[in-house]
Amino acid sequence: MDTCDLKCINGTKVKATVGSLPPTEDITHMAEIFKALSDPSRLKIVLALLNQEHCVCDIAAICGQTDSAVSHQLRILRTLKIVKNRRDGKIIYYSIDDDHVASLIRMSLHHVRH
Numbered sequence: 001m002d003t004c005d006l007k008c009i010n011g012t013k014v015k016a017t018v019g020s021l022p023p024t025e026d027i028t029h030m031a032e033i034f035k036a037l038s039d040p041s042r043l044k045i046v047l048a049l050l051n052q053e054h055c056v057c058d059i060a061a062i063c064g065q066t067d068s069a070v071s072h073q074l075r076i077l078r079t080l081k082i083v084k085n086r087r088d089g090k091i092i093y094y095s096i097d098d099d100h101v102a103s104l105i106r107m108s109l110h111h112v113r114h
Helices: 011-020 024-037 040-048 056-063 067-079 099-113
Strands: 083-088 091-096
Touching (some): 024 040, 040 067, 040 099, 056 091, 067 083
Antiparallel strands (some): 083 091
């Protein structure tokens, strides 16, 4: 069985790695994003918005959920800046917030498929 008898074998590498880590607040926010995307319903919504914007009714139809359920999930995704919205008259359209989110989703999908 391999175990470390010492607390730190290469102090220089450990110090460099600790120095390169983002602040705890950033790590917590990152974990919240991954937690939100770990829910299959929310992930399906994000995937539906990957290539074009949709209104709540259309997202509900795409995902096989009620408008209310989709609205609830979109609220969570919007709070985490995963999706954004825009109003056109009485209709609110949702889309991916930025290219970083789209890239993360596309890379994850690519990873799963290959």
